[in-house]
Amino acid sequence: MSLDxxxxxxxxxxxxxxQRKALSKAEWQDKSHRLCCHLQSSDLYQGSRTILAYISFRQEPDLSSLFTETTHQWGLPRCMKKQLVWHRYCVGDTLQAGKYGILEPLPDAPILTGDEVDLILVPSVGCDRAGYRLGYGGGFYDRLLSLxxxxxxxxxxxxxxFGDLLDLPIASWDKPLQGVCTEVGLRQISSE
Structure with a gap:
């Protein structure tokens, strides 16, 4: 009998x-720094102008060191009901705690549309070899990537x-990602 x-x-x-919560602050900072270095050296990152990202919450990998780069424009999400709305972000812009306690742009910050965006960095609890993601269970990114x-x-x-896994249970609404970036490197996923 298989599990649900x-x-x-x-x-x-x-x-x-x-496992993520058990990381010391020094381990978390070191792993985040190495992850950012791998991301910055990737063709996907270097070929992008506008990148959607997130503000680290509960020891997610910290991408904030990337936001100071002037070669990229950044977008951060704001939760609106069951959807993510993307706003332009520059270091120093005011952020406020949203519905889930996550820092997000103010409602009047300039909105980004899909045609302005070149790359989406998706916060993940786990990912598998085929690019399927384990998120937090709210479905925000699955809904976004279905639009x-x-x-x-x-x-x-x-x-x-430690969250880069061989395989994950997959639901019909799950959308595979094109790459996975950890502190040991960026792995692009073949669509074949």
Whole structure:
């Protein structure tokens, strides 16, 4: 008898989040720094002008060192009901805690549309070899990546290496990512 895929995901999510929470501040900073270095040296990153990212929450990999670069424009999400709305972000812009306690742009910050974006960095609890992602269970990124204006955008899952898994339980609505970046490197995923 096999487990319900959603139950398997929930158990795996708890395990991986506990592992992430157990990192010391120094380990978290070191892993985040190495991840950012791998990302910055990738063709996907270097060939992008406008990148959607996130503000680290609960010891997610910290991408904030990238936001000071003047060669890229950045977008951060704001939760609006069950959707993510993307706003332009520059270091120093005011952020406020949103519905889930995550820092997000103010509602009047300039909005970014799909045609302005070159790359989406997707916060991930886990990812598998085929690019399927384990998120937090809210479905925000699955809904986003199902919308026509976002489907063609390159996506890279951002996570620590212990979350880079062989395979994950997959649901019909799960959307595979095109790459996975951890502190040990960036792996692009073949669509074949």
């Amino acid at each position: 895929p959603q139950l398997e995901k929930a158990q795996l999510r708890i395990q991986l989040l506990q 026509p204006q976002w489907q063609s955008k390159p996506t890279v899952g951002i996570l620590f290496n």
